[in-house]
Protein backbone atom coordinates (compact mmCIF):
# COMPACT_ATOMS: atom_id res chain seq x y z
CA UNK A 1 0.00 0.00 0.00
CA UNK A 2 1.36 3.41 -0.90
CA UNK A 3 1.52 5.96 1.84
CA UNK A 4 -1.23 8.55 1.89
CA UNK A 5 -0.29 12.20 1.97
CA UNK A 6 -1.73 12.58 5.46
CA UNK A 7 -3.99 15.29 6.95
CA UNK A 8 -5.59 17.37 4.23
CA UNK A 9 -2.48 17.65 2.08
CA UNK A 10 -3.61 14.79 -0.10
CA UNK A 11 -6.50 16.70 -1.63
CA UNK A 12 -7.08 19.97 -3.41
CA UNK A 13 -10.21 22.03 -4.14
CA UNK A 14 -10.31 23.01 -7.83
CA UNK A 15 -12.59 25.22 -9.83
CA UNK A 16 -14.14 23.05 -12.51
CA UNK A 17 -16.64 25.44 -14.01
CA UNK A 18 -20.10 24.59 -15.23
CA UNK A 19 -22.93 23.87 -12.79
CA UNK A 20 -20.63 22.02 -10.39
CA UNK A 21 -18.50 25.08 -9.66
CA UNK A 22 -15.78 23.28 -7.76
CA UNK A 23 -14.68 19.81 -6.84
CA UNK A 24 -12.20 18.04 -4.59
CA UNK A 25 -9.34 16.15 -6.23
CA UNK A 26 -6.86 13.57 -4.96
CA UNK A 27 -3.22 14.60 -5.15
CA UNK A 28 -1.97 11.13 -4.34
CA UNK A 29 -3.17 7.55 -4.36
CA UNK A 30 -5.64 6.40 -1.71
CA UNK A 31 -6.39 2.73 -1.24
CA UNK A 32 -9.89 1.52 -0.39
CA UNK A 33 -10.45 1.89 3.34
CA UNK A 34 -7.83 4.59 3.73
CA UNK A 35 -8.51 8.00 5.29
CA UNK A 36 -8.50 10.77 2.68
CA UNK A 37 -8.87 13.63 5.18
CA UNK A 38 -10.26 14.48 8.58
CA UNK A 39 -12.01 17.71 9.43
CA UNK A 40 -14.02 19.52 12.06
CA UNK A 41 -17.09 21.52 11.09
CA UNK A 42 -17.11 25.32 11.21
CA UNK A 43 -20.38 24.94 13.09
CA UNK A 44 -22.44 21.92 14.05
CA UNK A 45 -25.78 21.56 15.79
CA UNK A 46 -27.98 18.77 17.03
CA UNK A 47 -31.45 18.69 15.50
CA UNK A 48 -34.11 20.26 17.70
CA UNK A 49 -36.58 17.36 17.62
CA UNK A 50 -33.76 14.94 18.29
CA UNK A 51 -32.94 17.00 21.38
CA UNK A 52 -36.60 17.18 22.40
CA UNK A 53 -36.85 13.37 22.28
CA UNK A 54 -34.14 13.08 24.93
CA UNK A 55 -31.10 12.30 22.82
CA UNK A 56 -28.28 13.70 24.92
CA UNK A 57 -25.24 14.97 23.11
CA UNK A 58 -22.44 17.43 23.84
CA UNK A 59 -23.73 20.85 22.75
CA UNK A 60 -20.44 21.48 20.98
CA UNK A 61 -19.11 18.21 19.50
CA UNK A 62 -22.19 15.95 19.61
CA UNK A 63 -20.42 13.24 21.61
CA UNK A 64 -23.09 11.15 23.39
CA UNK A 65 -23.70 12.07 27.04
CA UNK A 66 -25.76 9.00 27.92
CA UNK A 67 -24.05 5.76 28.84
CA UNK A 68 -24.66 2.89 26.45
CA UNK A 69 -26.84 1.28 29.11
CA UNK A 70 -28.98 4.39 29.64
CA UNK A 71 -29.28 4.73 25.88
CA UNK A 72 -30.31 1.08 25.46
CA UNK A 73 -32.80 1.38 28.34
CA UNK A 74 -34.41 4.45 26.81
CA UNK A 75 -34.49 3.15 23.25
CA UNK A 76 -35.92 -0.23 24.25
CA UNK A 77 -38.25 1.27 26.90
CA UNK A 78 -36.81 -1.22 29.38
CA UNK A 79 -35.50 0.51 32.51
CA UNK A 80 -34.35 -2.84 33.96
CA UNK A 81 -32.03 -3.61 31.10
CA UNK A 82 -28.42 -4.24 32.15
CA UNK A 83 -25.63 -4.20 29.56
CA UNK A 84 -22.78 -6.65 30.12
CA UNK A 85 -19.15 -5.54 29.59
CA UNK A 86 -19.67 -1.97 30.88
CA UNK A 87 -15.99 -1.31 30.11
CA UNK A 88 -17.05 -1.22 26.44
CA UNK A 89 -19.00 1.99 27.04
CA UNK A 90 -16.95 5.09 26.19
CA UNK A 91 -19.16 7.68 27.91
CA UNK A 92 -17.16 9.44 30.63
CA UNK A 93 -19.68 11.16 32.87
CA UNK A 94 -16.99 12.38 35.24
CA UNK A 95 -15.80 14.74 32.48
CA UNK A 96 -19.22 16.23 31.68
CA UNK A 97 -19.90 19.87 32.53
CA UNK A 98 -22.89 22.19 32.27
CA UNK A 99 -22.86 25.83 31.28
CA UNK A 100 -23.01 27.73 34.57
CA UNK A 101 -25.57 30.17 33.14
CA UNK A 102 -27.87 27.94 31.11
CA UNK A 103 -28.76 24.29 30.93
CA UNK A 104 -26.65 23.06 28.01
CA UNK A 105 -24.16 20.28 28.65
CA UNK A 106 -20.76 19.44 27.26
CA UNK A 107 -18.65 16.28 27.20
CA UNK A 108 -15.65 18.17 28.54
CA UNK A 109 -14.35 21.51 29.80
CA UNK A 110 -12.49 21.79 26.49
CA UNK A 111 -15.76 21.67 24.49
CA UNK A 112 -17.40 24.12 26.89
CA UNK A 113 -14.68 26.70 26.44
CA UNK A 114 -14.45 26.23 22.66
CA UNK A 115 -18.22 26.76 22.38
CA UNK A 116 -18.06 29.80 24.67
CA UNK A 117 -15.23 31.34 22.68
CA UNK A 118 -16.87 30.71 19.30
CA UNK A 119 -20.62 31.36 19.72
CA UNK A 120 -22.14 30.41 23.06
CA UNK A 121 -21.51 33.79 24.71
CA UNK A 122 -24.10 35.21 22.30
CA UNK A 123 -26.44 32.20 22.40
CA UNK A 124 -26.36 31.50 26.17
CA UNK A 125 -29.79 31.92 27.71
CA UNK A 126 -32.17 30.00 29.98
CA UNK A 127 -33.26 27.47 27.35
CA UNK A 128 -36.50 25.60 27.85
CA UNK A 129 -36.12 25.88 31.61
CA UNK A 130 -35.84 29.63 31.38
CA UNK A 131 -37.67 32.43 29.65
CA UNK A 132 -40.08 31.07 27.04
CA UNK A 133 -40.47 34.60 25.66
CA UNK A 134 -36.81 34.78 24.75
CA UNK A 135 -36.58 35.22 20.97
CA UNK A 136 -34.11 32.33 20.70
CA UNK A 137 -36.55 30.05 22.51
CA UNK A 138 -39.38 31.24 20.26
CA UNK A 139 -37.18 30.66 17.24
CA UNK A 140 -36.64 27.04 18.23
CA UNK A 141 -40.34 26.48 18.89
CA UNK A 142 -41.17 28.00 15.51
CA UNK A 143 -38.62 25.76 13.80
CA UNK A 144 -39.98 22.62 15.47
CA UNK A 145 -43.44 23.60 14.30
CA UNK A 146 -42.44 23.78 10.65
CA UNK A 147 -39.81 21.07 10.45
CA UNK A 148 -40.89 17.71 11.83
CA UNK A 149 -38.64 14.64 11.82
CA UNK A 150 -36.92 13.26 9.87
CA UNK A 151 -34.84 16.40 10.18
CA UNK A 152 -32.42 17.59 7.57
CA UNK A 153 -31.27 20.93 8.97
CA UNK A 154 -31.54 23.14 12.00
CA UNK A 155 -32.19 26.82 12.46
CA UNK A 156 -29.61 26.63 15.25
CA UNK A 157 -26.91 25.96 12.68
CA UNK A 158 -27.76 29.36 11.22
CA UNK A 159 -27.93 30.89 14.71
CA UNK A 160 -24.42 29.53 15.39
CA UNK A 161 -23.11 30.96 12.12
CA UNK A 162 -24.43 34.39 13.07
CA UNK A 163 -23.18 34.13 16.64
CA UNK A 164 -19.75 33.07 15.35
CA UNK A 165 -19.58 36.27 13.28
CA UNK A 166 -20.89 38.39 16.19
CA UNK A 167 -18.24 37.04 18.56
CA UNK A 168 -15.36 37.03 16.10
CA UNK A 169 -12.55 39.52 16.65
CA UNK A 170 -12.00 39.38 12.89
CA UNK A 171 -15.57 39.62 11.60
CA UNK A 172 -14.54 39.81 7.94
CA UNK A 173 -12.49 36.65 8.37
CA UNK A 174 -15.45 34.83 9.92
CA UNK A 175 -17.78 35.96 7.14
CA UNK A 176 -15.23 34.76 4.61
CA UNK A 177 -15.17 31.29 6.19
CA UNK A 178 -18.90 30.93 5.58
CA UNK A 179 -18.79 32.53 2.14
CA UNK A 180 -17.03 29.45 0.77
CA UNK A 181 -20.36 27.62 1.15
CA UNK A 182 -22.35 30.31 -0.59
CA UNK A 183 -21.50 29.48 -4.18
CA UNK A 184 -24.34 27.04 -4.51
CA UNK A 185 -27.03 29.03 -2.79
CA UNK A 186 -27.67 32.22 -4.68
CA UNK A 187 -30.66 32.15 -6.98
CA UNK A 188 -30.43 28.45 -7.60
CA UNK A 189 -33.57 27.60 -5.77
CA UNK A 190 -34.74 25.22 -8.44
CA UNK A 191 -31.72 23.07 -7.63
CA UNK A 192 -32.29 23.15 -3.92
CA UNK A 193 -34.45 20.47 -2.49
CA UNK A 194 -35.15 22.12 0.83
CA UNK A 195 -38.84 21.94 1.53
CA UNK A 196 -38.89 25.18 3.52
CA UNK A 197 -38.15 27.13 0.37
CA UNK A 198 -41.36 25.94 -1.26
CA UNK A 199 -44.33 28.27 -1.77
CA UNK A 200 -46.30 26.68 1.07
CA UNK A 201 -43.78 27.81 3.67
CA UNK A 202 -43.56 31.51 2.81
CA UNK A 203 -45.37 32.63 5.97
CA UNK A 204 -43.40 30.34 8.28
CA UNK A 205 -40.15 31.36 6.66
CA UNK A 206 -40.95 35.01 7.23
CA UNK A 207 -41.77 34.28 10.87
CA UNK A 208 -38.43 32.49 11.32
CA UNK A 209 -36.63 35.42 9.71
CA UNK A 210 -38.27 37.92 12.03
CA UNK A 211 -37.45 35.89 15.15
CA UNK A 212 -33.87 35.39 14.01
CA UNK A 213 -33.49 39.14 13.40
CA UNK A 214 -34.99 39.95 16.79
CA UNK A 215 -32.61 37.54 18.53
CA UNK A 216 -29.38 38.02 16.64
CA UNK A 217 -29.35 40.97 14.20
CA UNK A 218 -25.83 42.06 13.32
CA UNK A 219 -25.04 45.10 11.23
CA UNK A 220 -22.03 43.70 9.34
CA UNK A 221 -24.10 40.80 8.02
CA UNK A 222 -27.38 42.72 7.61
CA UNK A 223 -27.79 41.04 4.21
CA UNK A 224 -28.26 37.64 5.95
CA UNK A 225 -31.42 39.05 7.54
CA UNK A 226 -33.14 40.27 4.38
CA UNK A 227 -35.84 37.94 2.93
CA UNK A 228 -33.55 36.99 0.03
CA UNK A 229 -30.49 36.60 2.28
CA UNK A 230 -32.37 34.45 4.76
CA UNK A 231 -33.59 32.17 1.98
CA UNK A 232 -29.97 31.80 0.91
CA UNK A 233 -28.99 30.83 4.46
CA UNK A 234 -31.72 28.18 4.59
CA UNK A 235 -30.54 26.94 1.20
CA UNK A 236 -26.94 26.99 2.41
CA UNK A 237 -27.58 24.74 5.40
CA UNK A 238 -29.97 22.60 3.34
CA UNK A 239 -27.44 22.11 0.55
CA UNK A 240 -24.18 21.97 2.49
CA UNK A 241 -25.21 20.59 5.86
CA UNK A 242 -23.67 17.17 6.41
CA UNK A 243 -25.62 14.81 8.66
CA UNK A 244 -23.80 13.86 11.86
CA UNK A 245 -24.87 10.86 13.91
CA UNK A 246 -23.44 9.58 17.18
CA UNK A 247 -24.57 6.73 19.40
CA UNK A 248 -23.24 5.36 22.69
CA UNK A 249 -24.89 2.00 22.01
CA UNK A 250 -23.17 1.63 18.68
CA UNK A 251 -19.79 2.42 20.24
CA UNK A 252 -20.45 -0.17 22.95
CA UNK A 253 -21.41 -2.72 20.27
CA UNK A 254 -18.25 -2.02 18.28
CA UNK A 255 -16.09 -2.35 21.38
CA UNK A 256 -17.85 -5.60 22.33
CA UNK A 257 -17.19 -6.84 18.85
CA UNK A 258 -13.49 -6.26 19.35
CA UNK A 259 -13.36 -8.19 22.66
CA UNK A 260 -11.24 -11.28 22.65
CA UNK A 261 -13.63 -13.79 24.20
CA UNK A 262 -13.94 -17.59 24.25
CA UNK A 263 -16.20 -18.78 21.40
CA UNK A 264 -19.16 -19.64 23.57
CA UNK A 265 -19.10 -16.35 25.46
CA UNK A 266 -18.78 -14.46 22.18
CA UNK A 267 -21.78 -16.27 20.76
CA UNK A 268 -23.77 -15.52 23.89
CA UNK A 269 -22.86 -11.83 23.66
CA UNK A 270 -23.82 -11.65 20.00
CA UNK A 271 -27.18 -13.22 20.67
CA UNK A 272 -27.71 -10.62 23.38
CA UNK A 273 -26.81 -7.79 21.00
CA UNK A 274 -29.02 -9.18 18.24
CA UNK A 275 -31.92 -9.44 20.64
CA UNK A 276 -31.27 -5.95 22.03
CA UNK A 277 -31.31 -4.37 18.56
CA UNK A 278 -34.53 -6.21 17.77
CA UNK A 279 -36.10 -4.76 20.93
CA UNK A 280 -34.83 -1.29 20.10
CA UNK A 281 -36.05 -1.65 16.54
CA UNK A 282 -39.54 -2.53 17.79
CA UNK A 283 -39.67 0.49 20.10
CA UNK A 284 -37.73 3.11 18.22
CA UNK A 285 -37.44 2.03 14.61
CA UNK A 286 -34.53 3.56 12.77
CA UNK A 287 -34.46 6.70 14.90
CA UNK A 288 -31.47 5.61 16.96
CA UNK A 289 -28.82 8.29 17.04
CA UNK A 290 -28.02 11.70 18.36
CA UNK A 291 -28.47 13.48 15.07
CA UNK A 292 -27.58 16.87 13.76
CA UNK A 293 -25.77 18.55 10.93
CA UNK A 294 -22.59 20.51 10.42
CA UNK A 295 -20.86 22.67 7.83
CA UNK A 296 -17.61 21.07 6.65
CA UNK A 297 -15.54 23.05 4.12
CA UNK A 298 -13.72 20.12 2.46
CA UNK A 299 -16.62 17.68 2.55
CA UNK A 300 -18.95 20.26 1.05
CA UNK A 301 -16.60 20.75 -1.88
CA UNK A 302 -17.04 17.07 -2.85
CA UNK A 303 -19.48 16.58 -5.69
CA UNK A 304 -22.21 13.99 -5.71
CA UNK A 305 -22.12 10.64 -7.45
CA UNK A 306 -24.36 7.61 -7.11
CA UNK A 307 -21.16 5.62 -7.67
CA UNK A 308 -19.05 7.31 -4.98
CA UNK A 309 -15.37 6.60 -4.34
CA UNK A 310 -15.47 8.01 -0.80
CA UNK A 311 -17.80 8.33 2.14
CA UNK A 312 -18.06 10.45 5.28
CA UNK A 313 -17.69 8.53 8.53
CA UNK A 314 -17.69 9.57 12.22
CA UNK A 315 -15.43 7.00 13.88
CA UNK A 316 -14.72 9.11 16.99
CA UNK A 317 -18.38 9.34 17.93
CA UNK A 318 -18.32 13.11 17.71
CA UNK A 319 -18.42 15.76 14.98
CA UNK A 320 -15.00 14.92 13.51
CA UNK A 321 -15.62 13.80 9.94
CA UNK A 322 -13.29 11.23 8.43
CA UNK A 323 -13.54 10.93 4.66
CA UNK A 324 -12.71 7.36 3.78
CA UNK A 325 -11.94 5.89 0.37
CA UNK A 326 -14.41 3.16 -0.58
CA UNK A 327 -12.43 2.34 -3.73
CA UNK A 328 -8.83 2.80 -4.80
CA UNK A 329 -8.41 6.41 -5.89
CA UNK A 330 -5.66 7.50 -8.29
CA UNK A 331 -3.83 10.87 -8.15
CA UNK A 332 -5.83 13.49 -10.08
CA UNK A 333 -9.14 11.65 -9.64
CA UNK A 334 -12.09 13.61 -8.28
CA UNK A 335 -13.34 12.61 -4.82
CA UNK A 336 -17.09 12.02 -5.13
CA UNK A 337 -19.56 11.11 -2.42
CA UNK A 338 -23.20 10.17 -2.40
CA UNK A 339 -25.51 12.85 -0.94
CA UNK A 340 -28.79 11.05 -1.28
CA UNK A 341 -30.39 8.97 1.42
CA UNK A 342 -31.33 6.08 -0.78
CA UNK A 343 -27.91 5.54 -2.23
CA UNK A 344 -25.86 6.66 0.76
CA UNK A 345 -24.45 3.65 2.52
CA UNK A 346 -23.47 5.46 5.68
CA UNK A 347 -26.22 7.87 6.59
CA UNK A 348 -26.29 7.85 10.33
CA UNK A 349 -29.77 6.52 10.82
CA UNK A 350 -28.98 3.47 8.75
CA UNK A 351 -25.59 2.71 10.17
CA UNK A 352 -26.87 0.89 13.23
CA UNK A 353 -28.98 -1.39 11.10
CA UNK A 354 -26.03 -1.99 8.87
CA UNK A 355 -23.97 -2.79 11.97
CA UNK A 356 -26.63 -5.23 13.13
CA UNK A 357 -26.44 -6.98 9.77
CA UNK A 358 -22.68 -7.04 10.10
CA UNK A 359 -22.85 -8.62 13.52
CA UNK A 360 -25.30 -11.19 12.20
CA UNK A 361 -23.24 -11.88 9.11
CA UNK A 362 -20.04 -12.77 10.88
CA UNK A 363 -21.44 -14.97 13.63
Ligand SMILES: [Zn+2]
Pocket residue numbers: 058059060061062063106107108111
Ligand atom coordinates in the same frame (compact mmCIF):
# COMPACT_ATOMS: atom_id res chain seq x y z
ZN1 LIG B 1 -17.83 17.67 23.32
Ligand SMILES: [Zn+2]
Pocket residue numbers: 099100101102103104120123124125
Ligand atom coordinates in the same frame (compact mmCIF):
# COMPACT_ATOMS: atom_id res chain seq x y z
ZN1 LIG C 1 -24.97 28.86 28.49
